[in-house]
Amino acid sequence: MDKIEKQQLNQSIKTEEEESISAKKSTFLDPRLKQGYSFLLKFLTPLKKFIISYLKALTIITWMVVTIIEVITVTQPINPQDKTISLDASWIIGLPAQLQNGAWSGRDFYFTYGPLWQVITLIGSNFSNSTTIDGSPTINLAISILEIGLIGLSVALIRQLNARHTFILLAVIFVLNFQGNMLFARPMSTVVCILLVQRCLASPSPRNRVIWAVSGGLAFMLAQLISADLGVYTVLGAIAALLFFTVASFFKERLHRPDLLTPRIYLTTLGIVVGTYLAANILTSLVFSLTSSNYQGFFDYQIYNYEIIRGYSYTMGGTVWQLSAITTIALIATVIFVLCLIGFSFTRIGVADIYLLICLAASGLFQLKGITVRSDLGHIMLGTLPLVFLFMIIGLIGKERGWYRHFIFKGAWFVLAFFLLAGWPSATLRTITQVGSVVDGTISLSGQIQKLTTGHLPISNVIPAGLDKAIDPTKAILSFPQDTFIPIALNKKMVGPVHQAYSAFTPALQQKYVSDLQRLKNTFEVVYGLDSLSASALENVQQVTRVPIIFEYLYRNYTLKTPQVFDGKYVLLKPRPTPNDFVATDIPFEVTKPWDGKLETIRLTKPATCSMLRVTPKINYPILSLIGRPTQLNVKIWRGGKITQQTSLVTIEPGKPFSTYLSLIDPDKFYQIFATSQPVQTKEVDSLQFQPLSDVFLSMAPSSVDISKIECITFK
Structure with missing residues (x-):
């Protein structure tokens, strides 16, 4: 073998050895590289989630601070020149005053708002350095801060929202001025409640599902302690959503939703949520019965709150629809849009997203009942806020998450958003300028706080x-x-x-x-x-x-x-040392025009001279009145072709006969009935007319009106 061949052979052997060593090194390093890469991923993924969660939390906290500053600047201090206190201001300052005297709502007295709301008003009242009567500004501020906290908690509970989505959503809420109405705490509390149910369903862990379900049931009770009707709305929304998923789970293969849980899990969740809520009610009744001798029946709290909810629907529906026609159409279209979106996307999107959409939609639909009773702008916003909140979420993340793919949905959302933003009663850019005024020193925040806490009404x-x-x-x-x-x-x-x-x-x-x-x-x-x-x-x-x-x-x-x-x-x-009584005389009459849905006319057999009339009607409403507005009756009382008195009559007991009074006495002479030796004003009457309020949006006229008795009341 010559020299050249030896060199080639040695080079070949060396190359093979190097390749062998390299192969061994590669075999040795690959698993470590893979392990390192895997470890890096395991470290970076939660770090990324933490950063996103941190940014989202920071966005929420920043928004809450800025919004509280804005609310402080726009809250009106006591005006020492005021000569009257409004009906709303009167009940607001009355609740903490009752609590200071040891009287709890639901135990010692009954009202639309419950003991938790009462505690919040007391906290606000205590920030006033003056008397309780001067506490309405700080009470309003305390409730507004509660509402801001509920909005922040709602956004935090929606895992589908990242920091960018959160910033945009809260900015829109700021411009829509949700924080401008302290009563928005009511619908936002129902949003928080239903989101707890949604988180329960989306949780992969059975243990966590139980925790979320119990939390939801307790939250429903807290909502009820704010206002009795909120407990009903939240429970009905949860029941509707869970029953929907229970039924759907029987057909999950046909619906192409194999990721739905089993019917047993949905029904168990429903049982835990409702069971916790009922147990909390029983515990509340037990506490009330043990802490007050005034509390008589064990379930008086539930019974009389139910009476308030039922009676409110039939006796407080006298307001006309105040929202503009265009915005009303936009609201109706928004409800249809949300329902259609859920229907079209049900089989195509993640199960957690389906839980979010259906839970919020179910709760929002039950909240709409509120706008059918009181239809002023404030109550319309209260009733529609949960659905508007859901609508904004759909616009923010709907496309990214595949909730809608067709251009029609995207275009429809922008059109509806434009009309809702333009027509939303509380929307204003003043919220931004108010914060700017604090930043540039035009408004002194400490000075405004001092005005709110030290204002005094003589x-x-x-x-x-x-x-x-x-x-x-x-x-x-x-x-x-x-x-x-x-x-x-x-x-x-x-x-x-x-x-x-x-x-x-x-x-x-x-x-x-x-x-x-x-x-x-x-x-x-x-x-x-x-x-x-x-x-x-x-x-x-x-x-x-x-x-x-x-x-x-x-x-x-x-x-x-x-x-x-x-x-x-x-x-x-x-x-009085001994009870007094008035004289009631039956008046014969004939119905000259029976009730036809629009009018009933009654003519007395002969004219009667009375201070009051006591009438006994039986008023029925169609079944649709449960979702509409049972309208009250206008009453015209005539004598000789002229109207003697024009007033209104509400149905305090629908479907049953009840007796009530129609006063003919002038308001400035009404006190005469309480005098012992003063004649009481009387007027002559010969006929009566009953007719519903003029047709207004969502109103439901009685299906029948039967006047069985009319009495003439005179005073001794």
């Missing part, structure tokens, strides 16, 4: 001259029907089995009211506000018509303490 502005001296200093005060600020301003204990008597919507609530008053009869005096002078007749319904049983009790058992009419609108009543 008692002489709202308490008529001489009333404080006429009241027995040893007795409590019943302010009838609604001016609860009077005992607060006079630093007196407040009596009121139903907070503001107009809220005793049904005979059962009125009987409860009277029963509690009877037990306390000699411990309080009554400040009676005259209709249309001190007390606004809600929807033109007289107090004697709205709460006839309470009126009867006050007339029979109380008399004028002093003949003075304070400020022309209040009289002071003291207990």
